[in-house]
Amino acid sequence: xxxxxxxxxxxxxxxxxxxxxxxxxxxxxxxxxxxxxxxxxxxxxxxxxxxxxxxxxxxxxxxxxxxxxxxxxxxxxxxxxxxxxxxxxxxxxxxxxxxxxxxxxxxxxxxxxxxxxxxxxxxxxxxxxxxxxxxxxxxxxxxxxxxxxxxxxxxxxxxxxxxxx
Amino acid sequence: xxxxxxxxxxxxxxxxxxxxxxxxxxxxxxxxxxxxxxxxxxxxxxxxxxxxxxxxxxxxxxxxxxxxxxxxxxxxxxxxxxxxxxxxxxxxxxxxxxxxxxxxxxxxxxxxxxxxxxxxxxxxxxxxxxxxxxxxxxxxxxxxxxxxxxxxxxxxxxxxxxxxxxxxxxxxxxxxxxxxxxxxxxxxxxxxxxxxxxxxxxxxxxxxxxxxxxxxxxxxxxxxxxxxxxxxxxxxxxxxxxxxxxxxxxxxxxxxxxxxxxxxxxxxxxxxxxxxxxxxxxxxxxxxxxxxxxxxxxxxxxxxxxxxxxxxxxxxxxxxxxxxxxxxxxxxxxxxxxxxxxxxxxxxxxxxxxxxxxxxxxxxxxxxxxxxxxxxxxxxxxxxxxxxxxxxxxxxxxxxxxxxxxxxxxxxxxxxxxxxxxxxxxxxxxxxxxxxxxxxxxxxxxxxxxxxxxxxxxxxxxxxxxxxxxxxxxxxxxxxxxxxxxxxxxxxxxxxxxxx
Numbered sequence: 199x200x201x202x203x204x205x206x207x208x209x210x211x212x213x214x215x216x217x218x219x220x221x222x223x224x225x226x227x228x229x230x231x232x233x234x235x236x237x238x239x240x241x242x243x244x245x246x247x248x249x250x251x252x253x254x255x256x257x258x259x260x261x262x263x264x265x266x267x268x269x270x271x272x273x274x275x276x277x278x279x280x281x282x283x284x285x286x287x288x289x290x291x292x293x294x295x296x297x298x299x300x301x302x303x304x305x306x307x308x309x310x311x312x313x314x315x316x317x318x319x320x321x322x323x324x325x326x327x328x329x330x331x332x333x334x335x336x337x338x339x340x341x342x343x344x345x346x347x348x349x350x351x352x353x354x355x356x357x358x359x360x361x362x363x
Numbered sequence: 364x365x366x367x368x369x370x371x372x373x374x375x376x377x378x379x380x381x382x383x384x385x386x387x388x389x390x391x392x393x394x395x396x397x398x399x400x401x402x403x404x405x406x407x408x409x410x411x412x413x414x415x416x417x418x419x420x421x422x423x424x425x426x427x428x429x430x431x432x433x434x435x436x437x438x439x440x441x442x443x444x445x446x447x448x449x450x451x452x453x454x455x456x457x458x459x460x461x462x463x464x465x466x467x468x469x470x471x472x473x474x475x476x477x478x479x480x481x482x483x484x485x486x487x488x489x490x491x492x493x494x495x496x497x498x499x500x501x502x503x504x505x506x507x508x509x510x511x512x513x514x515x516x517x518x519x520x521x522x523x524x525x526x527x528x529x530x531x532x533x534x535x536x537x538x539x540x541x542x543x544x545x546x547x548x549x550x551x552x553x554x555x556x557x558x559x560x561x562x563x564x565x566x567x568x569x570x571x572x573x574x575x576x577x578x579x580x581x582x583x584x585x586x587x588x589x590x591x592x593x594x595x596x597x598x599x600x601x602x603x604x605x606x607x608x609x610x611x612x613x614x615x616x617x618x619x620x621x622x623x624x625x626x627x628x629x630x631x632x633x634x635x636x637x638x639x640x641x642x643x644x645x646x647x648x649x650x651x652x653x654x655x656x657x658x659x660x661x662x663x664x665x666x667x668x669x670x671x672x673x674x675x676x677x678x679x680x681x682x683x684x685x686x687x688x689x690x691x692x693x694x695x696x697x698x699x700x701x702x703x704x705x706x707x708x709x710x711x712x713x714x715x716x717x718x719x720x721x722x723x724x725x726x727x728x729x730x731x732x733x734x735x736x737x738x739x740x741x742x743x744x745x746x747x748x749x750x751x752x753x754x755x756x757x758x759x760x761x762x763x764x765x766x767x768x769x770x771x772x773x774x775x776x777x778x779x780x781x782x783x784x785x786x787x788x789x790x791x792x793x794x795x796x797x798x799x800x801x802x803x804x805x806x807x808x809x810x811x812x813x814x815x816x817x818x819x820x821x822x823x824x825x826x827x828x829x830x831x832x833x834x835x836x837x838x839x840x841x842x843x844x845x846x847x848x849x850x851x852x853x854x855x856x857x858x859x860x861x862x863x
Binding site for chain 2 (some may be wrong): 200203206207210214221225229230231232241242243245246248251252254255259261262265267293294295298300301302305306308309311312321324325328330332334342343346347351352353356357358359360361362
């Protein structure tokens, strides 16, 4: 488990290193066009702070990368050579692992529908779908959630006068 | 002036908001896994159309309520509702098992109120003094203070400094998106005019703290884990107030710990609660009772953690520097209301500042009343299944982020930060430095720029001025704190082993 976490850290730190290097070399010069009319101090422009941050992130992630790499080598040396059988992956287990991503995808669909068909319809569709996916079989719970959503709607529309889509 | 302050405080809408915030805070705090930041972030959308005072009262109510609410689940189900209630379980749950849950809850309530009120007085007394000193602070010192605000949060509260630093820098980076206020230049907008004003703090908070919680909780819910299986029976309180107040020394001591620790950026309720509990046990006449159901063992951490609430506002109101992620959300809310906390606030809007302080005092009084009258109702909240909350949070986050400027773009940004928050949790990256970096970014950059202008581009200005040099040195040390703590623990363990 620990070795898996360390391996994960190596990948994440390498990713941050690449992204910060990209920002330093490409995105900062291309995304921040300095104003010629700016007559302020030339030692500090709009690019300086982002440059400092990108360099800082690169340095810190490099340290993190090296630290994780050293831990990985150490753990590899001490790790037992006997390989345990990989845990049997049942459909249920896979679904359980994927659930956060399924829910996230549902949230994205909800937001798109929120814009296209409006708050009421999209919420009416999303709520039962999410609860059903999460194995909620108590119909009363569905009603409670709808009641709460109705209250939210009334507060924002009637009290705050916010025109929801 | 006093009349004006009282008048601005005691309007019906303000009093209602204080109580709504408190009730919502207690409910959210009582639910395991949902913390104080979550409570404030979720209520944030409701403040957009409120007057700044009413909005702040709502959030401050949630802040105090959630800090106290964490004790309810700590006492009844042996799970701290918030990290601040981590020490309350040591004696709260044993008391509940003995059928004295009501007594433990009352002790927690009285302690929380006592700590909260004392903390308000500290805020009223110290904040104006610090504001006067702060008037003499110049850009290099201000920059150093911003650095300290961020590094203290990373070093004192999180174990992984590297990941904390990266998260803080990411927050600072996000603050650079949009129009640069000094030069009027566009930065990292990628042709999207919606990013002209940069990322909205409230949108980022809703995504990173609230939506990410939905995503990560979904797996537990699917697995059928709700965590509320063993709820201790709620026995009516029989303890008298005088039996609680006889521990007045412990209460005062814990409050002082809370005030001192809370005023230091990066600390917070959890550290204070542990510190207060250990000190109460050390100085108690009956230390053997600790851990087996001692009222004093509940009082100490609960007094300490609520004593943090007023103290954390000292650096926020005087310097505009948030001490922790909860206060960073409050700062975000203030900014959206057009109020810039800091030195000038005391001179330009002093009535507002004192109304906030007075309101906090009133909130603590209301907390005592609500806790006393509705405790049975709050206890029942623990029984609410998490599955009901998840779709409600999604709707609230979506509507809330849309309501900020009536644009769908913000809702998508919120969703993106929901994923970032979830990924951060999975990869053990602390989230707290992200909002602090985001809200401190502008202040940090402005003061860095001004300092370098003064020095003609020489960065040594931060080290040649004694105050900024000392603050930067402390910042560096605070970053090393986890390593120092590890070394001390190792030495202690080696010593103990040698003795055996």
